[in-house]
Amino acid sequence: MGYFGTIDYIFMGIYVCVLVGLGLYLKGKASESIEDYITGAGKIPWWAMGISGMAQFLDLTGTALIVSFLFMLGPQGLFIEFRGGAVLILAFMMLWVGKWHRRSGCLTGAQWNIFRFGDCWGGRFAQLISVVAVVLTTIGMLAYLTKGVGIFLSTFLPFSPEYCAYGLIFLAAVYTMFSGFYGVIFTDLFQGGIILVAVIYISVKAFALVGSSEEISAVAMQVTNNPDWMSAVPKWNANMPKGYESYKPLIPLMLFYLFRNVFHGIGNIGDPKYFGAKNDRECGKLTALWTIMMTFRWPMMMGIAVLGLFLVKDLFPDMSVLSQAGELIHSHFPDIKEQGWGALISGIANNPQNYSPELIANLQGLLGSEQYVEKLSLISYDGTVNPEKILPAVLILTVTEGLRGIVVLALIAASMSTFDSTVNMATGMTVNDLYRKYFRPDAETKELIRVSWVTVAILVVGGVIFANSVSSIHEIWGWLMMGLGGAFLVPNLLRLYWWRFNGTGSAVGSLVGMTAAVIQRIIWPEMNEFEQLGYSLVAGLIGGVIGTFMDKPTEPEVLKTFYMKTRPFGFWGHLKRMLPEEEQKKVSQEHFYDLISVPFALVWQVSMFLAPMLLVLHYWTAFWGTMVLFCIGGTGLYFFWWKKLPEVNFYEDNDTSLLNDQEELASENSP
Structure with a gap:
């Protein structure tokens, strides 16, 4: 080869x-x-x-x-x-x-x-x-x-x-x-x-x-x-x-x-x-x-x-040959699972002497001796064209x-x-x-x-x-994006947009969602992607909310430092209102252009x-x-967006002094 x-x-x-x-x-x-x-x-x-x-x-x-x-x-x-x-x-x-x-x-x-x-x-x-x-x-x-x-x-x-x-x-x-x-x-x-x-x-x-x-x-x-x-x-x-x-x-x-x-x-x-x-x-x-x-x-x-x-089109003028070849292989290996299909096809193609002469002869009769190995590699577990093999097949047969x-x-x-x-x-x-x-x-x-x-x-x-x-790259990608990925969606989201969300909520939500995704992978691997996302997302949401109220809110000084440096939108109104009016307008303007x-x-x-x-x-x-x-x-x-990008940073003053000044002013004016 x-x-x-x-x-x-x-x-x-x-x-x-x-x-x-x-x-x-x-x-x-x-x-x-x-x-x-x-x-x-x-x-x-x-x-x-x-x-x-x-x-x-x-x-x-x-x-x-x-x-x-x-x-x-x-x-x-x-x-x-x-x-x-x-x-x-x-x-x-x-x-x-x-x-x-x-x-x-x-x-x-x-x-x-x-x-x-x-x-x-x-x-x-x-x-x-x-x-x-x-x-x-x-x-x-x-x-x-x-x-x-x-x-x-x-x-x-x-x-x-x-x-x-x-x-x-x-x-x-x-x-x-x-x-x-x-x-x-x-x-x-x-x-x-x-x-x-x-x-x-x-x-x-x-x-x-x-x-x-x-x-x-x-x-x-x-x-x-x-x-x-x-x-x-x-x-x-x-x-x-x-x-x-x-x-x-x-x-x-x-x-x-x-x-x-x-x-x-x-x-x-x-x-x-x-x-x-x-x-x-x-x-x-x-x-x-x-x-x-x-x-x-x-x-x-x-x-x-x-x-x-x-x-x-050129290799298989008669597309029914694919299903016939697939059925033939399955008849010789009735217990083969999809996970082992790739290794089996590779073995038949590269080391035919290790397999039944009858199987090899019948496959060559179906597929033809010309480009037999390349045709064999395109047969999927279901007896159709294996779309995951299109990439290497194209490189082998069409690129010089x-x-x-x-x-x-x-x-x-x-x-x-x-x-x-x-x-x-x-x-x-x-x-x-x-x-x-x-x-x-x-x-x-x-x-x-x-x-x-x-x-x-x-x-x-x-x-x-x-x-x-796992049996295919589609299966892995689906679980990564929907099952495991869904487990962290809610905790990752809430920590940026909700001031009350605390470290316990983030950790418990992630832990519960992650555990749910792993259990699903082990016990219910047949779940489709809708079900995987919904299952792990709900688990992360429940764990995150319960974990948040199991513990006290984040320390005010920590929240102030975070808000002054990051300036996120979301449920941060009580901190934003403590900024001087001009700063509030500046923050609101940045958020408006980002969202629009x-x-x-x-x-x-x-x-x-x-x-x-x-x-x-x-x-x-x-x-x-x-x-x-x-x-x-x-x-x-x-x-x-582009015309609104700053030359360097939106906010040069990255400390909590503005919030502290407003707190002192409010304290002085209070009865």
Whole structure:
């Protein structure tokens, strides 16, 4: 199975050498202090963090996942990805959540709980639960990455999906250990350049292949049997193949995912990039660049889906062959579970001598000897085209040698970037907010960095173990976004917008919601995403409210400090009214422009992602209509948000003196 040539291997060798070299070079800078290791100590430029954000959010597994939906649904696949792939949370991070977290001056999202609730029992409890929550989420994300990387690489290499994933994860773990946040940012810049080359190549290739929108519509109908494949408007009931029936109610799902994204976005826990930003303006600029850079992934993914349609049409003129081959395999392995399907197909393809000669002969008779291995890899557990295999199949059969290596490297680089960012955040919280806070407050930098290495190793092992318990990347992503993600929605939201919410409420709400999500995963794994979100969200809400009233309110001085530095909107009226009238107007004006910008930001972001996909499809009517929406969203965002951004910060005076002055004045005037 010689899918790579000499040029491909040369590129791969250069890539590995650069990663290792950067890791070793940046090790010294990352080791200067724990602040350097976790956030870069405010020394990294905003544009570098913005580009790094794009690389962080563009991963191989997510790309394969989104390609699978675009292959099945066409442009409507974007609306299913409102659940996470369209990263709508960036709108809220750009408008206000990012700057709110930066104003705290904290090092991590867990440490932020001390800033919000005080260094008391409740604050420390909330800090500890935040660490546990991030570690658990990270293990889930690593399982998601491991599953996708394994499926992808096993198509190219004569190894099982598990072994392919282990090798790549090991490499990523090593350079993440050494270089910390510096490694995250600067390897992401290097990897972002590779990704851009792949985006341009795939998008142009697909655009040239499509003769007209009518042609691609006919091909999509033949391959997917979906008459609405070209539609850029979501349908109430989407045409979904066997195994994906749960995604059929597309509009309800889209609205459901949008609702979830709004709550997730406005309660976001704070990315390390914001703690490393220098001022409010940088928070907005880096997120705007981050969002714009995310646009590049969509024409590439639509291009891969288009190439996949033409490929499947050529490989399977008679689509019934897929179901026949699936039934044949099931007849020889009647007890095979979906979790083991990928390893079984890989084994049959790469080591046929280990299987029944009758099975191999019959499969070759059905599929034909020409491109037999590639056809076999596309058969799903349900006897249909495996949409999760479209990405590697396209790279193997439609991309030429040399360029194939670059595109594969780009996708590997995307996964490495997601891995290092995710692990860096969890490691930073574990070391700073658990080990240093409770066990070794006087530990030197060298000791803390060694502890971070051990933490990385533990996270990786946990992720690998979890990956082996699930059947598909869709299953992992659904639980991460809806089950586990829903557990923290209410506690994360209330701590920013309700003054009475205290550390006990935050910790109990998160703990109850998280426990409920884990129990659901173990006992009721068949729950759909609606049920998962509702179940864990209600559990977090009940736990949060009960926990809040189990303890006294946060100390007034802590609340004053938090409010003066952050200036959030929500239920903070009694503190806002204590400000001088001019300050109140200034705060209200900032909040007004932040909130009125939301619909414009969402329209701008969604249309910016949709338009280049329609361009690839030559769907000109829908393309120009989407561009009108893009201009409306962009114009509103320019006038209501961009022009209102301060040169540095909205509030230069970050102490409680204004509130103290008003309190003294009120006391003097009281009878």
